[in-house]
Amino acid sequence: MASFDLLPDEILLKIFSYLGIDDVALSVRNVCTRWSKVSDDDEIWAYLRYSPNTNDPLEQIIFMLENMPALRQFEYTGTCNVIENLCECCRNVSVLHIPCTTLNATHLQLVMESLTELSDLGILMSPTEEGLKITRIIGQSVTLACLHLYSSHEDTTMPGLLKPIADGCPNLVVLECESFNCPTDEICYLLQRKKRQLLTYDHYGAVTANFFAALKECTNLKSLSLIAIEIYGLFNESPPAMNLKNLKALQISDCRFPTVKIIPLTLFLNTLSHLSYIGIPHTSGNIDVITNKILLRCPLLTHLDLGGNELHCRGLRNIRSCTMLKYLDVSDCTQLGKRAMKYVAEGCPQLQHLDVSYIPVSDRMFRQILRCRNLKELLMKNCDLRPINLGSISTHIDGLLYLFIGPDYQLPHYVRDQLKQQMPQLVIAESPLTCDESEYLRMKDKFIPRHFW
Template identity: 25%
Template sequence: MEDFTYFLPISSRMDVYCQPSKRVRTNFRIPFDRNDFEEEGKNPSIDDLPDECLFEIFKRLQSGKSRSSCACVSKRWLMLLSSIRRDNEDRGDQELENNGYLTRHLEGKKATDIRLAAIAIGSINHGGLGKLSVKGMNSICRVTNVGLTSIAYGCSTLRALSLWNIASISDEGLLEIAKECHLLEKFDICQCPLISNRALIAIAEGCSNLTVLSIESCPNIGNEGLQAIGRSCPKLESISIKDCSLIGDCGVSSLISSACSSLHKVKLQALNITDFSLAVIGHYGKVLTHLTLCSLKNVSEKGFWVMGNAQALKLLISLTITSCQGVTDVSLGAIGNGCKSLKQMCFRKCSFISDDGLQAFSKATRTLEVLQLDDCNRITISGIIGSLTNHESNLKSLVLVKCSGIKDTTLQSPLLSCGSSLRWLSIRNCTGFGAASLALVGRLCPQLQHLDLVGLYSLTDAVLLPLLESCEGLVKVNLSGCLNLTDESIHTLARLHGATLQLVNLDGCRKITDQSLVAIADNLLVLNELDVSNCAVSDCGLIALSLARHTNLLILSLAGCCGITSRSLPSLERLGKTLVGLNLKGCNSISSSSIEVLVENLWRCDILL
């Protein structure tokens, strides 16, 4: 192995670490003492060179294929190759050849510096890395600044970077990203406690193409970082900030006022901001289309009132407000007056709004298409009917969740035309919503396509049947948790809407038996998803379902159906010709041997056991 020395760089390539005093001869030899290697029981190898020499060799590799081949030799070579910073010319060539086609996602134990280095080296010849997501677990995550530096040096085409739950990375890794990845457009960090304003300022100054920024639970990021983003990122379109204790009015207001010409989406949650920030949003949010405000404890009624009356939110189409005690009837009316283009409105856990505020809002905003009320306990059926009346011609979706203030009443609502636009009705866990309430809302439903009645224990056949008869063509029906419904309702549903129904969910309807499955098999022509989990169905009903002439089922859930036994194996195999998903959890009457046969025969179907 004396010829081993020919692997080393010759001539001018040797002047990296020591300048030769005269021209190097081509027959130059580096003497090796063969006895040294023989004593250790090994032959001389290129891997015996120190890192400095290997680094200089690898730096001169011209093709990405050569670098990838060398990276496969060992982890040591991989990490050395990934630590080589590409010069400007090389990075320019990479951006011309690669458009960032590749997307990579690392999670948990798979998130390591070694894998990031491999991604950095391997993506060069395959379109370039465009999106990278790393979701670690702080206790075992092995991603450090070394891994991020590898990505920075090898992936100048990176356009989206997401880092979640990683306690071992700090500003240094992101500083390298900012220096090398100037095409970055989307930056998302969550639960990264060592990242500070220093990194965010570097990202702002180095990545002026940034359009989407999301920061969550990063305790060392404050106002200075947001101010830098506002100054240096003129293309910013979306900002989401959650649970960052150092961020206050100074940072939020500065960012929004600086990016007012491009900012379309804003989400602020659990921040120490006051009425001042909402006033700035109301004044500068001229191009805002989506606004989400959550858990803003220091914002009062005045802040929401000023935001609405500032009259700048004329392009706003979606507004979500959650757990904000400053939302009252007065501020709600002001929001309605200032947001004339609003189409989607969602209130969650807003305990100070009542029917008066809802009706004032509805009268002011006549373009509303989607209304969702979640855990708003001062809203009654009177407010719901009033809101629906004001939006009869344009409201398409009404969602009510855990609104305990809605009780059955003898209220007589004004008659509404049969041309009501409502397509989606969802009433979930509103325990007071009974026969009278449903009858009132049912007058709005001749064109209803999606019916979602979940957890309504008082719902009976007598209450549901009139609603089913008033609708023209239901497409999706979810009645899960409606314990008092029987086969009569399902018979009527199948008979009236069999030609259009695509989804039926009866999970937990304990009085539903095989008769319902027979009705479904005979009438539902285009059904592709059926859930009869925890119902009183048995093998007989499943046999009838499998013998249906028009079987297009894609997803079938039988979880918790103890009446399904191994006798249903042939029926499940027939249904399996079209199934892509089958849920058999809790079907304890099916033997393990039958399950094995089923898994083997339905290899195309995802079976949950």
């Protein structure tokens, strides 16, 4: 201890920044008054996020909050209401995501009054009169930059639900609003009011010609997600081309094939050439032709998410046009094989992150993956490892930092030992046999960055 006492605060700060949130909250800050003060520094807590497990007891969560006065980020997918404790113990919180906790207007008012630095809010909301009270409180915030509204999926929607947000929230730049069955006119009003400030917008549900006309005016948009959308009504004229010059990321997720066909290749045809990220996950239908047409028009693409699709080898034929590609997610594209990975290996020399989870990877297909010499992260959740030699990774992809496998097919101990001996930097994560997918989902979130602003 004597030697540590001689260290200046700047060195202690550097050391503490390498520790996990439990060590900082429960160990370091209880050593002495000086360590407690240093461990509460904003530099340590800026990127630490407390995310209790869904089934953690309420008492345990409260205890942790009481020992985290400098906490900046809190994310919880359980249903226990800890708002009063959070507001009392952690007044520096700037990121609050509680998508499964039911809040009333009184709780939210307490949040807004107590967490004066809150800039990123994600809450579950009912589109009822109580929901309207909540949006009126949200609309008064001058600190919110990011807002995520998760729907309780009730049948009726209160008129004017989103109007307080449209007229308020002067600093809002990111809006993710699940389907509340709001009228198109109300959505268009929201877009019209926020057209100069929105950088990221996620839309669920119905879209019309008027919606796209309003969206076209949001010229500062950098990231757009259209999720489970349905196009209603006919366009009186040709669909309005989206000439959004600042757009970098476009996602069209969980949509029917006709919708996916018209959105990128008609409405966003003039935008594809400057996109860095395209996501077309979970489409109902064969996307081979669509994918090839899109890839030919995306020379600047660095991130591509095609997970959960009916995609064959020929669907990646034109991936050679995307020489800057670094992130590729083809998880659960079960029709892919050796030829698809051959196209990837030969056409994407900068590829660093690859997700082939839930695909029957043959030995011949794996040999093509080994040709991706610059890979840093390889996700192979629920891939049958028996036909392939994972030990050959060390001689082909010696810079690999992360490998995710399991749970159905485990890595033999001797192979694990061999890899760890030859690649000490490699982290091998094995999925547990339980239904907990948190580590895999965490890596996918990191794998495909959400916002480009």
